Amino acid sequence: DGGITQSPKYLFRKEGQNVTLSCEQNLNHDAMYWYRQDPGQGLRLIYYSQIVNDFQKGDIAEGYSVSREKKESFPLTVTSAQKNPTAFYLCASSIGGGSEKLFFGSGTQLSVL
């Protein structure tokens, strides 16, 4: 089955700890995205990548970091600098960097202990 796999489904972070959310796709899509979803708000863009070894900051990149060493993988690290990390994180991909349909993973719920 082609799609996007996010792991883990639930993640807990202790104060001062960095945590990494995994995102893997087998759709052969060039573009990948990380969004943050908070209750009552629209999805907000954290980072996006249109090609391997290149990525750009979105609206709320502070406290987050990413890498794109392989086309199929786009992990997101939530660093200790992100003071309010509790949210639902969604990874998405699209064929290119235009306005094509977004395919989403099933999300990771991050909570602070």
Added chain:
Amino acid sequence: KNQVEQSPQSLIILEGKNCTLQCNYTVSPFSNLRWYKQDTGRGPVSLTIMTFSENTKSNGRYTATLDADTKQSSLHITASQLSDSASYICVVSRRRGTYKYIFGTGTRLKVLA
């Protein structure tokens, strides 16, 4: 400012009834508009896409409309089912610009037996 507004914020209907969700946008340059369905704790899934020249498009019990002049779209759900309970997100794409996808905050629909 590029914005997408959805109404109502939430909606409760009885199984078998119809409902209509609204999406107003101020996004330019406009490329397309998509409606996504998001089940609780899951990633959004695309229901339908509307381009500038399309007025109406159906996908089973879902019918989307687009009025490009007034910059309004609607999603009509016919003969609702319990499985329709979800959040419905309107996403408008831009033809160019750094941020291609503008998300609405969604309408949370609850279908009761």
